Amino acid sequence: MSASLLEARRVRMEFGGGLFERQRLVAVQGASLQLPADRPVVVAIAGESGSGKTTLARLLLGMIPPTSGSILYQGTELKQLDRSGYQVFRRQVQAVFQDPFGVFNPFYRVDHSLELPVSKFFPELTRDQRRERIEEGLRAVGLRAEETLGRYPHQLSGGQRQRIMVTRALLLDPKVIVADEPVSMVDASLRATILESLFRIHRERNISLVYITHDLTTAYQLSHTILIMYRGDVVEVGDVEQVIKAPRHPYTQLLVRSIPLADTKRRWGEDPDGEPAPSQGGAGPETTEQALSIANGTGGCPFADRCPHVMASCQQTNPSLVLTDPGRAAACHLYEEAPALSAEQIATLSHGGTEGT
C-alpha cells in the first residue's frame, strides 16, 4: 500500500446518548478514505442531509475526534501528533465551508481574514512579501486585488466571498483542501467559476481536494472518485465514472435518477441512459426524523425501508462494502458473491489507486 497523506481508518462518530437523548445517533459508521501522498486527487463525498458527509469532513479536518477508528496525517494518528506536527497538519489541511456569509467578521475588512493566517504561519515574511502572497492567491482564484482588498465583507458578492475563502486556504500552501458544499449558496453563473478555481489549484498546485456535496452533477464534474453516503454508511465508493454512469447500489441508482438534469430529452426519474425507473423506485415512506433514528439502531441495511430490491437478509444484517467491479465497491446484499474488502482496500478504492484485489 502506498503512503497516505490524509487517511480515515474505519472512523465511527456517534452523537448524543447524553442526559436527554434516549438513543445515540451514529453519524458516521466505519468509513475509510485515503488521499495518497504521491499524487493529488479529487475525492467527492456525496449524500443527502443527515448522511454524515459533513461529519466525515469535520473528522478529516481534525475538528472533532472520532468515537472509534482513527484519522492519520502522513501516517501519524492526529491525536499522537506533537505540537509542531499538529501545527503542520493545521496549515496543510485547509477548509472551505458552505456559507460565504457567516464566516467573515463583518467589522474587519477582508484583508484581515487573509493577513491573519499568513502572519501567523509565516512570521518570517515582510509586509510586502505578505501582500504579494495575498495578491497572488487572489489571482489564482480569478479575483483582482484592487477589487477586493480594502473592502468589507458586505461589499462583496457571495461568489467573491467564497473565492476569498479559497484564497485564504491557498495562502497557507496546503496539501489538502476540504470543501464542504462550497457552491451550494452561490448563484449558478458563479458556481462554475468557483469550481473551476478549485480545480485549477488542484492541477496547478498539486493540492488534493475533498469535495463534500449533495449535488452529483458537480461531483461528477470535479472529482476522480466518489463516496456515496447514506445515513452514516458509505454505500458505494470508487471511480466517479462508474459510480455515476452505472451505479450499483439501489440508493445511488435512486440518487442519480433524481437529479433534475437541464436537458428536456432526459425525463426526471429515468436513468441517464433512458431506462425507466423500476416501478417502486423512490417509493416508500417519506421518513420522519423519528423513523430515521430508529432505523439507525436496527442491524439491517439502512436503505431497506426504501429499497425496491429489498430481500429478507436486508432486514437482518447491514451489508459491508464488496468489490463489484474493478475500481468500485458497493454495500448491498445483491452483490454478495463479490469479494469482501479490507479497510485498506476500501481506502485505496476511495482515491482510485491500485485495484482493491
Added chain:
Amino acid sequence: MTGNRSRVALSVEDLRVHYHTERGAIRAVEGVSFDLLAGERLGLVGESGSGKTTTAMALMRLIRPPGRIESGRAQLGDLELLSLSDEQMRQARFAHISLIPQGVMNSLNPVMRVGAQIADTIQAHEQGPGGEKMRARVSDLLSLVELDPDTAQMYPHELSGGMKQRVGMAISVALRPQVIIADEPTSALDVVVQKRVMDTLFRVQGELDAAVILVGHDMGLMAQCVDRLGVMYAGRLVELGPVQQLLEQPLHPYTRLLVSSLPSLDRRGEFRGIPGLPPSLLDPPAGCPFHPRCPEAIDGCTTKIPGLTTVVADDDSARIERRAACHLHTGVTS
C-alpha cells in the same frame, strides 16, 4: 396575442418594483411583462437579485416598505391585482392567487397542530365551516398533498422537511386558487424528496386546473418541470419561451452562457462560468444590463436598453412564441 388555444390566466404588464434606500432607488423589477396561460407551468429563473422573488411578491401584493410597486398591471380574470384595496387583496389571496413561499416548511407555527393551521386559513376567508365539516375538508386537503389525514393531529416538529413542505402546499391551495406561485418550493429539500414534492405539486395543479408560476434558480428543475421559461437578469425579463427550445437554442447571450455553465453528466473537468458580476441595481449600466459581461455586445448595447420583443411567433398559440430582450434579435423571423 391571445391565440385560440391559449387562454390567459394572468397577464402581467410593465411591472416595476423599486426599493427606496438612503442611497437611492434599487430597481429590483424593471418593466416585466408576461402572460401566464391557463393550465400551464411557467418558470421564472434568475440569480439572486435578478428580481424573480420580488416579481412573485409583487403579484401577491406582499412588497413591504422600503419596497414599492411603482407601476404595472396584473390582470387575473376580472381582478386587476395591483389596483385592489388592501382588504380586497386580502380576500383574493389564497382564493384566487396563492403563494407557496420559499422555506414554507419553516413558516409553520411550532405550537399549533398542523390541522388547526390549515383550518385557520380557511376560516380567515370563509364564514362558517366548523366542526366535522372542517375536519373533513382538512383531511381532504392532506390527502390531496399525499399526506395521511392523521397528520392533522401532529405538530410541525414531528414531520420531516418534505412533509412540512406538503403541509405548506395544503395551506396554499386550501381555497382552490386559479394561480399558484411556488417560490423555490424544494430548494431546502434533498434531491430524492424534491422530485416527489414537485410531482405532488403538479398533481394538485391538475386537480385544481390551476396555472403555476415556478420561481427558482435551478435550471435542471425548470427543465424537468415547466412548459415555458422566463429568464430574468438585473430586474428584467431577458428571454421567454418554451423550455426545450430555450435550453437547446437560447436566443439571449445570457441564457446561452447560463445554460453552458450548468454541470452535466457529459463533461468532466470542464467549467464554463460567466465572467464578471451582475450589475448593481442601484446604479445599473447604461444600455443593456448584461452588456458589460456579454461576449457579443455591439455598439447599441451600451446606450439603448433592448425591449422584450417577439423573435419567433405563431398566430395560433402563445405557447410556442419566443421572445428576447437583445439587440441581436430585433424582428420576427417566422
